[in-house]
Every structure is written in structure tokens, then in C-alpha cells.
Amino acid sequence: MTAHYDARETREPAAREADLFSRLPEVLRAAIAAPAYAERLRGLDPTDVTSRAALASLPVLRKSDLPALHKASAPFGGFVAAAPGSFARLFTSPGPIFEPEGRQADPWRGARALFAAGFRPDDVVLNTFSYHLTPGGFIFDASARALGCAVIPAGPGNTEQQFELIEAYRPIGYSGTPDFLKILLDAAANSGRDVSSIKRALVSGAAFPPSLQAEIKARGVDAYQAFGTADLGLIAFETEAREGMVVNEDLILEIVKPGTGDPVAPGDVGEIVVTSLDPHHPWIRLALGDLTAALPGASACGRTNMRIKGWMGRADQTTKVKGMFVRPEQIAEIGKRHSELGRLRLVVTRQGEADAMTLKAETATVNDALREDVAASLRAVTKLGGSVDLVGPGVLPNDGKVIADER
Numbered sequence: 001m002t003a004h005y006d007a008r009e010t011r012e013p014a015a016r017e018a019d020l021f022s023r024l025p026e027v028l029r030a031a032i033a034a035p036a037y038a039e040r041l042r043g044l045d046p047t048d049v050t051s052r053a054a055l056a057s058l059p060v061l062r063k064s065d066l067p068a069l070h071k072a073s074a075p076f077g078g079f080v081a082a083a084p085g086s087f088a089r090l091f092t093s094p095g096p097i098f099e100p101e102g103r104q105a106d107p108w109r110g111a112r113a114l115f116a117a118g119f120r121p122d123d124v125v126l127n128t129f130s131y132h133l134t135p136g137g138f139i140f141d142a143s144a145r146a147l148g149c150a151v152i153p154a155g156p157g158n159t160e161q162q163f164e165l166i167e168a169y170r171p172i173g174y175s176g177t178p179d180f181l182k183i184l185l186d187a188a189a190n191s192g193r194d195v196s197s198i199k200r201a202l203v204s205g206a207a208f209p210p211s212l213q214a215e216i217k218a219r220g221v222d223a224y225q226a227f228g229t230a231d232l233g234l235i236a237f238e239t240e241a242r243e244g245m246v247v248n249e250d251l252i253l254e255i256v257k258p259g260t261g262d263p264v265a266p267g268d269v270g271e272i273v274v275t276s277l278d279p280h281h282p283w284i285r286l287a288l289g290d291l292t293a294a295l296p297g298a299s300a301c302g303r304t305n306m307r308i309k310g311w312m313g314r315a316d317q318t319t320k321v322k323g324m325f326v327r328p329e330q331i332a333e334i335g336k337r338h339s340e341l342g343r344l345r346l347v348v349t350r351q352g353e354a355d356a357m358t359l360k361a362e363t364a365t366v367n368d369a370l371r372e373d374v375a376a377s378l379r380a381v382t383k384l385g386g387s388v389d390l391v392g393p394g395v396l397p398n399d400g401k402v403i404a405d406e407r
Helices: 013-032 035-040 063-072 111-116 136-147 159-169 178-191 210-218 328-337 368-382
Strands: 089-093 097-101 124-127 150-153 173-176 200-203 222-229 233-237 245-247 251-256 270-276 283-292 319-321 324-326 341-351 354-363 387-391 403-405
Touching: 013 035, 013 251, 013 270, 013 283, 063 097, 063 283, 111 136, 111 222, 111 233, 124 136, 124 159, 136 150, 136 173, 136 233, 150 159, 159 178, 173 178, 178 200, 178 210, 210 222, 222 245, 233 251, 251 283, 328 341, 328 354, 328 368, 354 368, 368 387
Parallel strands: 124 150, 124 173, 173 200, 200 222, 341 403, 354 387
Antiparallel strands: 089 097, 222 233, 233 245, 251 270, 270 283, 319 324, 341 354
């Protein structure tokens, strides 16, 4: 039994990087054929974008903005040049955000994640993600079939019917949320139904804390996590090394300072931004609003792509202070105005019956003049007054939090 899905997973990182960025100009040309990208990338020469530094100069597209954009220009906000009829399936997610499924094999790039979780051709897989209007069920269905598995399209709920299917078909694999896997195992134990054929699982869509991981493992199921979205499919996945998640092939993943498109320092927590290399439906710097951090080195499993810690919270930390919104990009702007500053964190509290805010800033230069200058920038950028606390380098936690609302 092979340890990897294909040889691409174990390429030299430099070879992968060269491949991704040699293909990117073609994808950018395809993107610019769509009116919304043509406007956002006006004046861009795609042949100039052949490095991460060049890519980082392009604007990010925030997923949080997609519902309004899709409403204004249905169905895809002007970001897809291809007609809806050129896709295989058409979905919607709350917002609404409209998502098409391509006609190519494994359109959601999930077969690798299933393989890394121990799924193999001819396995029978119970897929409990929803098949109704949203793409979750079809993401894992198409991925399993691309791997050569047979799929039971169960969806969530209806545990009695699912028990009948499990006892008849004896699936070895499960795909769905970790919560529903526990519900299924609990219900089977309480009703005396046999679900012992299920030995491995790929879970996503909900938190999978260590306590639940241990419980699922103790009940005979080896479960792995995957991180994905309805827009992009599977972005990263766990492997047998159990050291973070390996980024999927054919994606360029960046980690940026929340509220900006600027890359973080290596190892710092930031927002996930993804560029996909599908010319039929490209995404250029889609900012997902999710936080993570890169792990150093290669995985012990032999896969050489970038590794991330997994989901670490939300990047959208916008809060309201004294009736006015304060956003992470405003805090980033203050940092740009003062090169002496490192990591920044705005702490919002209550003093008496009023909102108060303190900007904590790492710097090797601690003096009253800098404190006063930063306070002036804080007022100029946010239109609100606040105090400034200058601290030494490395004092603030590396958790991606730019605004901490402690009220």
C-alpha cells in the first residue's frame, strides 16, 4: 500500500513553488475575463505575477463581502466569466453565496485528504454531509468517488435508516461532522445496532477538540480532520503525522495580517488567503476570515507542502467603541505609520460606564515621544481617543488577535 496519493505530494518545495507560479499568469488572464476581476485588477500584466511578493501586491477579496457582491450581480458577483450552464452543479450557501461545481474529476480536491485519512479504492464510505442545496455533501461524495470509493449518500439525521444502510453495506469509512459521528455512535450503542464496520473517518465543518478525538478513537474509529470551504473545497488536511495540516496541491495559501493583504512574519498567526489555480473558476486572493499559522519544516509523513496549525479562530475582529466601528485594518494602518512598532493589539474595556481602549504595541524603542506620536495616530485613524502601552518585543501573544474586546 502506497503512503502517498501521488508523487506531487513529495516534491521538493522549490519545484512545487515554481510550478504554482508558472501556472498563475494563465489563471490571472482567465480571471480578468470576468468583469469584477477586470475592475479589481485593472492595469495588471499577469506575466509580472510570478512570485509570492508579486501576488501579495494584489488586492484581497474578502469572503465576507461576497453576499453583497452576489446579490448585486447574480449569480457570481461578476467574478466568474463562465456561464452557469458550463458547470456540473450549482449550489448556494447562507448569505447567499452562489457556488458552482466544476465538471473535472475531483473538482473539490478532496481525494488527497481522504487518502491521507486512510481511505482507499473500493472502500465503502458513509457520507453524512448535507446534499441539500449546499455543496458539502457533494464535496465529499465527489472526492470519495474520485478516489475509487463507493459512497452511501446518507446526509445528516435519520439515524434509524442509516443503521440499516450501515448493517447492510458495512462501510469502513465515515465523512461528516465530528458531532454527528458521536451522535451516530451513541445512538447505535443505546439501541444495540452494529456500526462496528466504521474504522476511519474524515471530519470537518465543526470543532474537534482533543476530548472528542480521544472518545472517538476509544470507540474504534481513527478520525482525521480536514479544513475546507464551500468556495474552494478541501484546503488542508491532517495526515498520519498528526502535526498540523498539510496544504492541498494546486492552491497558493498565504497568511496575512488580519484586515490587510500583507504577509505575516514566519510562524505568526494571521488570516488565511487562498488563490486557486482553476482557470475555469479562479479565486484570486480570497480572504477567508479564518486564522492560522504556518508550521516550520516538512511533515514527518513525507509530504512536503506547507503545513498550517489548523483553524485558530476568526480574523474579523471588528468591534464598536463609543458607537463607532474599529476594524483590524485600522490598527494595521497605525503600524504602517510607525516602523518602530511590531505586533499591535487594541484592548477594549469599560471604565466606569464608558468604553475605553488601550493600544498595546511591541517596540524596542520605549519613550514618551513615541507613545504620544502613536496616540495621535490612534486618534487620527480611528477618530477615537485611547491610551498607548509600549511593551518589549515578544510580549504580546502570537494568537492573531488584533482587537481584544474585553468588555
